[in-house]
Amino acid sequence: MKHSFDIVVVGAGPAGLAAATAVAEAGRRVAVLDENPRVGGQIWRASLSKVARDRSKERAVARFEASGAKLFSGHQIVDGDAAGALESWVAATQSLETFSFERLILATGARERFLPFPGWTLPGVFGAGGLQALVRSGYDIRGKRVVVVGTGPLLLAVAAHLKQDGARVVLVAEQAPLSQLMQFGLSLITRPGKIVQGLSLRAQLANAQYRTGCWPVAALGDGTVTGVRLSDGSRTWTEACDLLACGFHLVPNTELATLLGCEVGDHGVVVDADQQTSVASVYCVGETTAIAGVDAALLQGRIAGLAAAGRASEARTLHMQRDAERSFGRRMDRAFALRKEMLTLAMPDTIVCRCEDVRFSQISQAAAPGNGWTNAKLQTRCGMGPCQGRICGPALNALFGWKNTSVRAPLFPLPIAALCSSPLATDDATTLVTQEN
Amino acid sequence: MKPFDVVILGAGIVGSACAYECALAGMRVAVVEPAVPAGAASAAGMGHLVVMDDSEAQLALSHFSRELWRELREALPQTVEYEECGTLWVAADAEEMEEVLAKQQRYANSGIASEMLDERALLEAEPGLRHGLAGGLRVPQDGVIYPPTAAGYFLSVAQQRGAQLIQGKRPVRAAEGEVVFEDGSRLSAGWIVIATGTDTSLCPWLKIQPRKGHLVITDRYPGVVRHQLVELGYLKSAHSVSTDSVAFNVQPRKTGQLLIGSSRQYGELKRKADPEMLRRMLDRAVEYMPSLKQLSVVRVWTGFRAATPDKLPLIGPTPDSTVLVAMGFEGLGITNAPGAAKLVLHHLTGAAVPMDPMAFLPSRVARAEAVHA
Ligand SMILES: Cc1cc2nc3c(=O)[nH]c(=O)nc-3n(C[C@H](O)[C@H](O)[C@H](O)COP(=O)(O)OP(=O)(O)OC[C@H]3O[C@@H](n4cnc5c(N)ncnc54)[C@H](O)[C@@H]3O)c2cc1C
Ligand SMILES: Cc1cc2nc3c(=O)[nH]c(=O)nc-3n(C[C@H](O)[C@H](O)[C@H](O)COP(=O)(O)OP(=O)(O)OC[C@H]3O[C@@H](n4cnc5c(N)ncnc54)[C@H](O)[C@@H]3O)c2cc1C
DSSP: OOOOSSSEEEESHHHHHHHHHHHHTTTTEEEEEEEEESSHHHHHHHHHTTOOOOOOHHHHHHHHHTTTTTETTTTTEEEEEETTTEEEEEEOOOOOOOEEEEEEEEEEEEOOOOOTTTTTSSSSSEEHHHHHHHHTTOOOOOOOOOEEEESSSSHHHHHHHHHHTTTTEEEEEOOOOOHHHHHHHTTTTTTTHHHHHHHHHHHHHHSSSSEEEEEEEEEEEEOOOOOEEEEOOOEEEEEEEEEEEEOOOOEEOOOOHHHTOOBBOOSSBOOTSSSSOSSSSSEGGGGOOOOHHHHHHHHHHHHHHHTTTHHHHHHHHHHHHHHHHHHHHHHHHHHHHOOOOGGGOOOOOOOEEETEEEHHHHHHOOOTTTTTHHHHHHHOTTOOSSTTTTTTHHHHHHHHHHOOOOOOOOSEEEEEEHSSSSOOGGGGGHHHHHHHH | OOEEEEEEOOOHHHHHHHHHHHHHOOOOOEEESSOOTTTTTTHHOOOOOOOOOOSSHHHHHHHHHHHHHHHHTTOGGGGGBBBBOEEEEEOOSHHHHHHHHHHHHHHHHHOOOOEEEEHHHHHHOTTTTOOOOOEEETTTTTTOOOOOHHHHHHHHHHHHHTOOOEEEEOOEEEEETHHHHESSSSEEEEEEOOOOOTTTTOOOSSOOOOEEEEEEEEEEEETOOOOEEETTTTTHHHHHHHSOEEEEEEEEEESSEEEEEEEEESSSOOSSSSSSHHHHHHHHHHHHHHGGSSSEEEEEEEEHHHHHTTTTTEEEEEETTTTTEEEOOOGGGHHHHHHHHHHHHHHHOOOOOOOOOGGGOHHHHHHHHHHHH
């Protein structure tokens, strides 16, 4: 199926919704594509129901729905060309659809970063956000002892949600030292709203421990996780648990931007004051440009939406506010910067690339001077699996400074049928199962 | 005295194999690689080790090379993923079955084992193939490797023997025993071997054209395919001189993945995959093996073969007595790398090779053109 719009927005999180709303209100035809069945992105999708009503979300969604922007959910972008077309895979109909556009706004968000440490691949060890999503989709966590480790503001939010869903959150271990977080806290004095957010999360955790300056040394367990060994630099101790949730802050999803040829810097996709990327027809907003939270995302979305609709000057008034939010993001990056101990947790036999079972020693052997990601990938197969380096890539970036520049379509695995003329007939779906056995 | 006996330009599989042979022969070796070792065609190719019978010379070189791979088998690290899965040439109809017979004769004359399969035997060997195919020819001793680590192995053995890898510097001139780099620095050696794949900037007189190919790798489906499957029409595709072509070509990897080819295009230099070519190639694959349709694709990429006018590689001396070339391997450079390295050694030291080295001399292309003109 082929669709044609003036402007296409990829991602229906806060940034994408704000962008699409601005475009539609300016009278241009706009489509929002998201792989998820529901709008809201990571943050708003997760915080449905139980936690206190989120008024900013309700307002944004209502305004989006009234704007006339057209929503296409369940569309996963697998290919694109900055000259004016995107290709999306629709799992529900097992087919590819094409969207042509004059301008494109990328709002593809961020994902959790994982760092390899001994035992992190044991069953029962989850990404913090991943575990939260699992619980939202029905996984029963009541009575389970959970330890949350890693870094970043997400840890507290996840812990609070898990507790609300009945988990016994034993400990939240934040690797950043208190002194570093205090500076961040002080710098927030000009932004009281954020302090209140933080305090209320802390309060919801009630009697769970929140400890700064300590980190996981190893997940323990034979077959499944039963505990985690932690360190604060001077002593190590073991904390028993049924589930271990870990998250090491966020990394932007830059794959589509890279495929389209946009310049990507150390923090995310590089944009100018109007949120325009190095490719003139492509704008980028939200966490994809740098991790800075929902308020920055909303402002950036609006600025890009107006700019893409030809009303950049109307957005000028928002620039200062947006820049303030961005600097909030930068302060957050500093507050949660990884301490050097986090980069030496992997042991020689620790798996780094889960898809291909590549261990740390294999990768460090391939890491001679002058050799980067491509060499390590070719010699060890790290990053060659179905996730195409989405998980191990950010870890290797943190550990070795490598960048995965090699992004190719399709961006996500597709059945062969999607790439050839004959469609996938439902009646031959059985043959594969028999062959696999 | 010059610091090196031989400097090899290019650390693809061919340059790496040359470094290996020269280092084992006791020479002082340098290898120059401006980018990533085995990061160009050798990172893109399928890694099918196959005896090709399209000409006497090709048959001799690919047979010799395949046997060299088989001798190396014990020494190769696990990561090379060597597997003697055999090739199964698939005949679609009676006409192609006649070609199977002729092919078997040619192999038998050279002492290469092969076995004719009728339709039933074909389906027993590969249950995923569609019904109604005529039969095929199994060549059991052909194999499959993962080329980047094979090249890495050659290079590391050479380095253990004292070879030096010079990485990140691009040579811009190679003549009279001297290599000049982009930054103006120089390196001198008794001989220079140019093994730069499709890049002819150091030897622009060579007639080499890049020929683009697409490949698709799937997720892991162990046991779905057992042999490297190639349609007999493959040679027609490989030999068509001008038109774009596709052929059914599916390889089982040791990882359980399937690697699916193949396409051939001249005059197309973009690295991006072309959806239309990809569609044609996969349509062909699905036509032979309908169940492929449901498999999940993990990555699609392209690579460039170095095609010569007569489909044979260019191996040997050039008018500059210090410069040799080892290039132009089209779709067979992984297979032929060990044999090509022996040929290079032959030209340097006189070491014997079991074939006529003259058939591969770079001068033949120029000569043939003079005759035709
Ligand atoms: C047998 C086999 C099996 C494989 N299996 C898998 C698999 O299971 N999963 C998977 O993901 N991949 C697999 N690969 C493919 C591999 O990951 C690459 O996709 C493949 O090497 C094709 O390369 P590419 O064009 O994608 O190169 P890239 O991976 O993009 O790497 C090319 C690198 O070279 C650089 N480069 C490109 N052109 C130039 C130039 N002209 N000058 C300097 N630098 C340049 C690029 O910047 C990049 O860093 C397999 C490859 C082979 C041979
Ligand atoms: C789609 C496809 C499928 C294939 N399938 C098979 C198969 O199944 N079996 C098989 O046997 N073969 C196959 N091939 C062919 C095989 O991949 C090539 O023939 C082989 O890799 C060529 O190796 P090479 O070392 O000559 O070139 P390359 O691997 O391209 O290496 C050349 C090297 O030279 C370097 N270089 C470039 N310029 C300079 C310079 N100025 N100075 C120094 N160095 C330089 C490059 O960076 C590169 O590393 C296939 C090829 C393709 C494209």
